[in-house]
Amino acid sequence: MGESSNCNYCGKTATVHLTQIIDSKIHKMDLCEACAQEKGITNVEENSLTDLLSDEATLGATEEVDKVCERCGFSSNEFKKKGRLGCPACYEALGSIIETVIKGMHKGSRHKGKVPKRAMKRKLVQDQIDSIDKKLRYAISEERYEDAAHYRDQLNELRSQLQLKAEF
């Protein structure tokens, strides 16, 4: 040991060197005393090292256009800084950086396991809404106004099933 390197966060001399091995991949981080405290290395309740890993992956992720989540206003730059997201919609909204980070920290990239009954039903309804919305627009563009009215009524019915909240 005895390597002197700079803190990954603030550039000061690093005194805490972390090495983590997951799936035969080695992840290293260097921090100064202050940042180590701040990042909660002394916090044993949760796996704060994985939070850090998220930082390491996001810090190293390629620079891409800053995306913003429409629902909550959180941006991918914020994600790079905090390692946490703003709202559930951020997962889709913030683009490939999420996928990159997730791939780097988990064993798989697709969910296996428990599924909530209500959420699955909601997704089905949402998919229906999306497809009927397309039909509605198409009908309007073709001036088939009776069809359009019919689709609009269907959409209203489906939307009320979901009871969407507008504000975030």
Next chain:
Amino acid sequence: MLLDSLINSKSELTNSSVVPTAVVLSTRIRLARNLNDFSFPGWAGKDRRLEVLALSQNAIKELSGMKDSRSITMQDLSELEKKILVERRLMSRELSSAEEGSGIIINADQSCSIMINEEDHLRIQVIRSGFNFRRVWKIIDQLESEMEASLNFAFSPDWGYLTACPSNVGTGMRASVMMHLPGLVITNQMEKVIRAVNQLGIVVRGIFGEGSEASGSIFQISNQQTLGESEGDIIDNLGSVLNTIIEQEHNARNQLIANDSAKLFDKIGRAYGILQNAHRLSSEEAMNLLSLIRLGIDLNALPNRLRRLIDRLFIECQPAHIQFALGKNTKDTVSLDQRDVHRAEVLRKKFAPLPSLDFEKAVYSTE
């Protein structure tokens, strides 16, 4: 008063429903869940957090598994009360410093606690004495399903349950056990074991004391990754690794006895003597002494029935518990020294009536 009822009631960790066994103290599963229509706690405004708190409290109090539960808002707790809850493993330190709109709901025997607006909207935890993932999963699975019936959980078919930090996405499950590994600690094998299990995506932490120290040779061992495997897979993988660690712990203990039993018995004997007679004990020292006594019980030098007492003392010797036992108002400053003196007094009283150590029957068996 909250603390009185919490500490004096029979809780799962201090008065467990099953007879405590060697090595594995308790099993815990935690699930992270969020409400679909709200921003995560770290980004949501105060009003929205309060809405989440109210929605969650209303939903949870209706659950069959949470009748007789206590709902507490963080704002209403003193610093001492928060520390006690952390020491009893009912909440995380992060919740202690959470903003307004955070709370916790705890059931009657303190085997289940649900944190609200910590890092995620909901952190559900079930903990039971002994080594039993299947049983704990059954309880928490049912609880979560009931909650899901009245709350919209954020979920995507691709990513699974959506969480504030991607490190928890998917199953949102952290499964862990508390293990007592004095054999591996004394024979200096912990580092090797930790490195080996890290390769398999498993994390080892010391849980009592500051930082990750191996206070009392008690470790929390848990899965790290939450996406790509089902809950059953995670538990099975973790379970088989844990069985390997248990075996290595047994081997280390047998090794210690075979190589120099007098040295080991001497350590345990001295620990017993100090616990019966000391007048000042730091929490660190108390933990290590209690750890040796638990080992002594495992060696049949003391009756099995005393394990429950030792496990209770692990918690009751923690700083906030001792401060509370001193009977001081939370506003009075209690010095470290006063706590250390009182801790020693508590231990002298508990150890006075115990039978003496008997190493005649000391043989290590893996029952």
